[in-house]
Amino acid sequence: MPVGEFVNTAVDQPDIKQIWTWLSEVPDPEIPVISVVDLGIVREVTREGDELVVAVTPTYSGCPATEVISRDIEHALRGHGVEKFRLETRLSPPWTTDWISDEGRRRLADYGIAPPPSDGVHEVHIDVGSVGRMPQPVECPRCGSKNTQRVSQFGSTPCKAHYKCRDCLEPFDFFKRL
Amino acid sequence: MARGQQLFDWLLRLGDNAIVLSHRLAEWCGHGPILEEDLAVTNVSLDLIGQGRLWLSYAAELEGKGRGEDQLAYLRDAGEYRNLLLLEQPNGDYAHTMARQLYFDVWHYYLLRGLTGSRDTRIAEIAEKSLKEVTYHVGRSSEWVITLGDGTSDSHDRMRAAIDDLWMYTGEMFEMDPLEVRMVQDGISVDLAALREPWLARIRSTLEQATLDVPEGSWAQRGGKRGIHTEHLGFLLAEMQFLQRAYPNASW
Numbered sequence: 001m002p003v004g005e006f007v008n009t010a011v012d013q014p015d016i017k018q019i020w021t022w023l024s025e026v027p028d029p030e031i032p033v034i035s036v037v038d039l040g041i042v043r044e045v046t047r048e049g050d051e052l053v054v055a056v057t058p059t060y061s062g063c064p065a066t067e068v069i070s071r072d073i074e075h076a077l078r079g080h081g082v083e084k085f086r087l088e089t090r091l092s093p094p095w096t097t098d099w100i101s102d103e104g105r106r107r108l109a110d111y112g113i114a115p116p117p118s119d120g121v122h123e124v125h126i127d128v129g130s131v132g133r134m135p136q137p138v139e140c141p142r143c144g145s146k147n148t149q150r151v152s153q154f155g156s157t158p159c160k161a162h163y164k165c166r167d168c169l170e171p172f173d174f175f176k177r178l
Numbered sequence: 179m180a181r182g183q184q185l186f187d188w189l190l191r192l193g194d195n196a197i198v199l200s201h202r203l204a205e206w207c208g209h210g211p212i213l214e215e216d217l218a219v220t221n222v223s224l225d226l227i228g229q230g231r232l233w234l235s236y237a238a239e240l241e242g243k244g245r246g247e248d249q250l251a252y253l254r255d256a257g258e259y260r261n262l263l264l265l266e267q268p269n270g271d272y273a274h275t276m277a278r279q280l281y282f283d284v285w286h287y288y289l290l291r292g293l294t295g296s297r298d299t300r301i302a303e304i305a306e307k308s309l310k311e312v313t314y315h316v317g318r319s320s321e322w323v324i325t326l327g328d329g330t331s332d333s334h335d336r337m338r339a340a341i342d343d344l345w346m347y348t349g350e351m352f353e354m355d356p357l358e359v360r361m362v363q364d365g366i367s368v369d370l371a372a373l374r375e376p377w378l379a380r381i382r383s384t385l386e387q388a389t390l391d392v393p394e395g396s397w398a399q400r401g402g403k404r405g406i407h408t409e410h411l412g413f414l415l416a417e418m419q420f421l422q423r424a425y426p427n428a429s430w
Binding site: 091152158 | 214215217218221222224225226227228229231232299302303304306307308310311314317318
């Protein structure tokens with residue numbers, strides 16, 4: 001008897017852990033070395049009845065990648081045979097770069113993007129005395145020097161700023177802390 | 179007036195502020211003074227589009243007439259827009275763009291900070307999300323005003339002219355009309371008049387570092403929040419809405 005006949009073909013639902021594994025293979029469309037899970041934008045995967053619910057949060061509210069990410073997640077789930085699911089946009093709590101995983105940070109640095117600091121300190125209040133204050137030093141992802149200079153507050157995407165290393169002279173992107 | 183209608187009208191103010199300023203900043207795309215700044219200013223524009231979409235989507239849901247964010251953005255004429263007059267003012271030179279931005283960013287920051295405590299959780303959530311982005315905007319526009327004000331004699335003069343020219347549009351930000359009063363009573367929003375003091379302190383400190391004086395005039399040009407606009411808004415909307423007007427329901 002062929003082995004295939006023993007395979008359970010009933011409506012077998014993959015467990016949540018399996019779903020997370022599949023989602024961790026979906027790359028961010030603009031920074032493809034990091035997955036949407038490592039980026040911290042998949043907030044929750046749950047089941048409501050026989051429907052799978054994936055909660056996704058935007059990084060920046062106007063980030064054009066948000067819609068592409070949703071499509072990529074849909075595509076990945078369908079590709080694994082998941083048919084009944086919906087994506088839910090969740091704004092609160094708002095996304096923070098603290099949710100980028102250690103693996104994600106390592107991959108960003110390898111890719112040439114200085115990862116955001118992860119000390120949990122957030123500038124949610126503007127300080128009248130802080131006008132014109134120099135931002136904290138950012139390490140060059142290529143040579144490791146802290147002798148770097150900010151060229152512009154924004155880089156190629158809303159989540160990054162543009163820096164230059166004064167030692168190795170290479171320009172690089174810095175994933176801003178949010 | 180029904181309560182839902184009032185909330186809808188009030189949300190248009192927030193959404194239209196974001197959309198109109200976003201469009202103005204997007205006009206710099208391809209025309210920025212330097213490449214890096216071209217990218218930066220359009221990224222601020224992008225943040226504002228995102229925030230405008232969140233506000234207008236919520237407004238459209240509350241209205242319940244089958245309109246969505248796109249209908250609200252593309253199919254309302256100038257008289258139906260509720261943005262502050264300051265934000266529809268032309269870009270002028272970079273000093274004018276940055277003076278407009280500084281005045282708005284600082285006000286926007288304090289407003290959003292207040293709205294994070296709104297009784298309406300959706301409003302509180304959008305405010306909390308936007309606040310992170312706007313905090314960054316404040317730092318950016320402050321740095322530009324200081325750089326240009328405390329720069330060459332030409333940049334100083336231009337920055338001073340811009341700060342003076344746009345001053346008369348700042349009073350409207352703190353105006354408490356009956357709709358704003360109602361929103362405060364309902365626990366939705368905050369007292370705008372009370373934002374003036376922290377706003378002025380931050381503006382003063384920035385202008386001091388920029389070697390500029392705080393303008394003195396107290397006369398305020400108003401009307402935007404009621405749909406009475408300067409002549410500039412019509413031209414802005416003509417460009418922004420052209421595609422939807424010429425090809426109704428076009429999408430991509």
